[in-house]
Amino acid sequence: MNQQRFDNKVVIVTGAASGMGKASALRFAAEGAKVWCADVNAEGAADTAKEITTAGGTARNSHFDVTSVELCQSLVADVVEAFGGLDILCNIAGLGGTTAMAEETEQHWKLVMDVNINGPFFLSQAALPHLLASKGNIVNISSTAGLIGQAYMSSYCASKHALIGLTKTMALEFGRKGIRINAICPGGTNTQFLAGFTFPDDCDEDLLLRASFLAEFAEADDIANLVCFTASDEAKFINGAILSVDGGMVAG
Numbered sequence: 001m002n003q004q005r006f007d008n009k010v011v012i013v014t015g016a017a018s019g020m021g022k023a024s025a026l027r028f029a030a031e032g033a034k035v036w037c038a039d040v041n042a043e044g045a046a047d048t049a050k051e052i053t054t055a056g057g058t059a060r061n062s063h064f065d066v067t068s069v070e071l072c073q074s075l076v077a078d079v080v081e082a083f084g085g086l087d088i089l090c091n092i093a094g095l096g097g098t099t100a101m102a103e104e105t106e107q108h109w110k111l112v113m114d115v116n117i118n119g120p121f122f123l124s125q126a127a128l129p130h131l132l133a134s135k136g137n138i139v140n141i142s143s144t145a146g147l148i149g150q151a152y153m154s155s156y157c158a159s160k161h162a163l164i165g166l167t168k169t170m171a172l173e174f175g176r177k178g179i180r181i182n183a184i185c186p187g188g189t190n191t192q193f194l195a196g197f198t199f200p201d202d203c204d205e206d207l208l209l210r211a212s213f214l215a216e217f218a219e220a221d222d223i224a225n226l227v228c229f230t231a232s233d234e235a236k237f238i239n240g241a242i243l244s245v246d247g248g249m250v251a252g
């Protein structure tokens with residue numbers, strides 16, 4: 001059999017139960033990786049892992065809540081114990097929602113920050129010693145909302161901008177030590193995530209139109225393609241990059 005891009009590589013995918021996380025997990029596994037499917041939706045993560053093993057690949061799964069620092073640490077420990085190391089961490093789990101800034105609650109703001117930026121920080125921190133050993137890499141899923149302001153998405157935009165700042169800082173801090181950290185910024189993508197996007201009744205439609213440049217959405221596989229390329233050795237000189245997959249939405 002021909003050598004594949006991720007033969008002998010160990011990958012953690014958060015958000016592996018659905019959407020881009022599931023598409024990425026399936027793609028990594030199809031190209032030889034041992035994949036750990038982690039998601040707060042335990043049943044969905046198990047389904048993704050089952051799909052991989054049924055197809056002859058290698059996968060494990062666990063219930064994982066990225067908002068728990070303790071679970072971030074134990075996830076990495078479990079993966080390293082089961083698979084003998086860690087090569088790639090994909091921070092894909094995410095949470096959105098739309099609300100007028102004046103209506104944003106403390107509870108929702110803090111939850112979005114915990115899932116979209118605090119979790120990726122603590123999971124990356126736990127993974128770093130192993131990634132330094134394997135000369136591995138991290139792929140973070142940010143958003144076009146990490147690059148430009150989007151009305152009625154204050155918590156989401158702030159969290160995704162923060163993830164880009166974290167990505168660049170980590171890339172500088174660890175680039176000379178042989179590991180890479182990059183971020184991908186999808187635009188609207190056809191997943192269950194978009195179901196949470198209902199805008200306030202009295203919203204300014206002109207502001208919404210600014211964020212809906214395209215008539216159609218990307219598919220999860222369109223994003224998984226870039227996740228896997230970025231994580232592969234083909235991208236060995238790409239570090240600290242913020243890569244858009246949005247059909248040109250933030251081009252101007």
Ligand SMILES: NC(=O)c1ccc[n+]([C@@H]2O[C@H](COP(=O)([O-])OP(=O)(O)OC[C@H]3O[C@@H](n4cnc5c(N)ncnc54)[C@H](O)[C@@H]3O)[C@@H](O)[C@H]2O)c1
Nearest residue numbers: 015017018019020040065066093094143186188189191193
């Ligand atoms: N779909 C879009 O239009 C779009 C656009 C830009 C960026 N994104 C980002 O893409 C990423 C993937 O989203 P998707 O579109 O595939 O949506 P999705 O809803 O299909 O997948 C998100 C996954 O994250 C999991 N998750 C949520 N909270 C979690 C937690 N506390 N711990 C662990 N897992 C948790 C969910 O269970 C789900 O499986 C997210 O980070 C999202 O912000 C999505």
